[in-house]
Amino acid sequence: MVSFKNAQAERDVVASTQVVHQDRVRHWVESLADQLRRYYEAWPGKINPDIRVFSKDYDKNKRDFGLNEYLYDILVCRVGKVTSAKQGKELCYIRKAIWQVESEFALDTR
Numbered sequence: 031m032v033s034f035k036n037a038q039a040e041r042d043v044v045a046s047t048q049v050v051h052q053d054r055v056r057h058w059v060e061s062l063a064d065q066l067r068r069y070y071e072a073w074p075g076k077i078n079p080d081i082r083v084f085s086k087d088y089d090k091n092k093r094d095f096g097l098n099e100y101l102y103d104i105l106v107c108r109v110g111k112v113t114s115a116k117q118g119k120e121l122c123y124i125r126k127a128i129w130q131v132e133s134e135f136a137l138d139t140r
């Protein structure tokens with residue numbers, strides 16, 4: 031509910047109905063992703079570096095994964111690390127999805 035209220039508090043860009051809708055969805059998605067980050071950072075009373083929250087406008091996962099967003103508008107997952115065989119580099123990977131959130135379900139999103 032907090033995410034929805036935060037998204038409602040954002041000002042609409044007055045252009046077209048489509049732009050207003052896209053803007054509202056973006057605000058809602060990022061607000062929900064932020065709430066999930068806060069929840070998992072504090073759960074269960076300590077920082078969980080093995081839990082990541084991916085979303086389009088959040089770039090702090092990009093260094094380790096090369097992308098901001100994976101398959102869904104929001105992906106909350108457990109991650110792991112492995113050392114590469116040839117160069118000995120540390121590689122991050124997704125171990126398990128916890129939450130997968132998609133905001134659009136229409137067949138035609140135009």
